[in-house]
Amino acid sequence: MISIFTIGRKNLLRNKLTAFLNITLVAFGIGILSILMLATQQISSKLEENAKDIDVVVGAKGSPLQLILSSIYHIDFPTGNIPVSDARKLAENPMVRLAVPLALGDNYMGNRIVGTDQSFIALYGLDLGWGKFWEKDLETTIGSEVARTTGLKVGDTFFGAHGLSGSDDVHKQHAYRVMGILKPQGNVTDQLILTNIGSVYKMHEGNEHQDEHQDSQQDSKAEINNREITALLIQYRSPMSVVVFPRMVNKSTNMQAASPAMESARLFSLIGIGIDTLKWFAAFIMLISGLSIFISLYNSMKERKYDLAIMRCLGASKFKLFFLVLMESLQLTVAGAIVGILIGHGSLYVIGFFQEAAQAKLNGFYFMTDELYLLLAGIVIGVLAALLPAFQVFKVDIAKTLTSER
Template identity: 60%
Template sequence: MSPLKISWKNLWSKPLNAGLNILLIAFGTAILTILLLASSQVSEKLENNAKDIDLVVGAKGSPLQLVLSSIYYIDFPTGNIPLKEARTLMSSPFVKMAVPLALGDNYNGLRIVGTDSNFVKLYKLNTSEGKMWAGDFEATIGADVAKTQNLKIGDTFNGAHGLSGSRDVHEHHPYKVVGILAPQGNVTDNLILTNISSVWKMHDEEHDHDEHDHEEHEHHEHDHDEDKELTSILIQYRSPMSVAIFPRMVNETTNMQAASPAQESTRLFSLIGVGVDTLQWFAVLIMLIAAISVFVNLYNSLKERSYDLAIMRTLGASRTKLFVIVIAEGIMLTLAGTLIGLALGHFALELIGSYQESGQARLSGMVLLSDEIYLFAAGLSIGIFASIIPAIQAYRSDISRILSKN
């Protein structure tokens, strides 16, 4: 009989012990897998979505909220800023490129973003079908929007007021899908893009829809530009000198605030990091308990089986064969636990992702990371370390002494 078969039979002669050890290892590995996958996805999303944006300018309030709402679209904006003041900033010599944003509506929880062609340049967008939006109430939609909402070129849909929910629907002006973006792997996959005047008209008509005829609204757009507002502006600096001067100028001389995506993302990540570290130590502790449990299990089982092992030796089994049998038991236990834990981690994260409301921050368990090999190696190491002392004992056992005792 091969050493592996013997190890397998030994393990399952006490299924409760083996099951408990596998469960402990699986639980620790699953927590570490979830943390590894989630933190790498969050940091990748933070980097991908903010990589070419130096600054966000918006209404005064929480800088983190401003960044979350204008770059990641996962929070409410801090308010609106007057168009007149925004234009002055956008034409500043410190600014290389400015992207205006007008938020406020959604379609089934997906953000409708009023913006201009600079948004296309900033995110290097391409369409897989159709064209970029041009006229009023034309919409170019992200790849995921088309997929989840089953929208195609030529379809129309109605936006609803607010950033989620569909109670207050704008029924008087449907948007028409004129283009579908190629998958970008960033936040734009989940956005509906249109021009700013569509967003303005939608809300202008909300106020005076009953009193005015539609024809009057054709000239309505530029009648009172003074009253128009934007939600925020995404800015790229012209030179490194802008970093020192421009944000301070905005914060001190205007009613607006400037927030740095890089700084706010770092702050956000350090806040998340505290929780991640705590959970990581918790998982490592479980793995440590699992290692001790495997060790105790093998040590006790070896004491009970010393007579059987001695008989095996007299029947011609070498010391090395006994050593291999015990080591194999430890490795089998931890390998089974590690593989179950990895699968469990992926499944749990996919489940968590399916319950997340925001498409922008959705986590997926359907991702394989090269770093997971380290978790696999850690499981293997636990098996070897936990079984090395019992294996050495089996190797060194004195046959004549054991047989004479019995």
């Protein structure tokens, strides 16, 4: 079998340009499928991981998808603010088990500063790596990625900037202090700066109100009285609330309730057409590659009849020559499949490197067992492309071929 592999490789090297073209076609098709498979799986797992314990998000009326993206994934702008008094009524509703308030509006070096309360820790199951959780105004606990990219350490201070991105309008009247750094959580909290809601208010109020929240270590709900927040992340008390609660909010209040599961499904349905189109395009390229390999092998069989006849005279069986042709095809397609998978991972690494939104960052070092199916696809293409040319071996008449060549 080793000799067959070596002979097949040398036969391919006799026409390097054709071999390169066939490998490139296979690699291009496999590469596209690899990128789509890896990117879809990573995005899907990120969406699921970040929203797995959140049943519904309540915020200002507008686009439900925008509300989900801004409040859970932190990759869009909020739809607006809602009164704290209205939010508190919903939080106290019998159908609600947990309601986590969010106040957004500032960032530090592109990392969003999120005003919330201690229930946020329970919702995401946060664990500390260093220091402690925030307690008072202007105290923060930062995500692991924030610490890595900004260089902030426990005890450091920094100034937040107005807006969810950019650093043009810096709030220099107050400095945040880092009290703790989270362990890597594997979700959106790695890129967040967490503080209490009073800190967010303090950054956006005039001097006459700067002393209003000095007692912020008390009940966090008291500190946001008569104010506005961005959204509520809600867990239901019972499955029955799935039907009743969103309808109640949407019809009887000036707020809206958006389901992360429904909006994520809608998001994937919107981009699904483009993904399916690219998959069909990749399949077409792989079909062309199989046809190209078939044609090149079929034509080479006509040119190599004399060589095959000599090999038969030297003791090679018809089945051995059959597997020789099959091996040549498999070397092309398997090599193309491996190169295609490498192209897929390399492309995702480059895309992830230049991505601005860290919350949806793609990882080129992410591997899936389903990628083995891409290798299997390369093997199937190789076998199908080589079958007809390989069967020509059984039609070679040794005496006639050697006599005609002589």
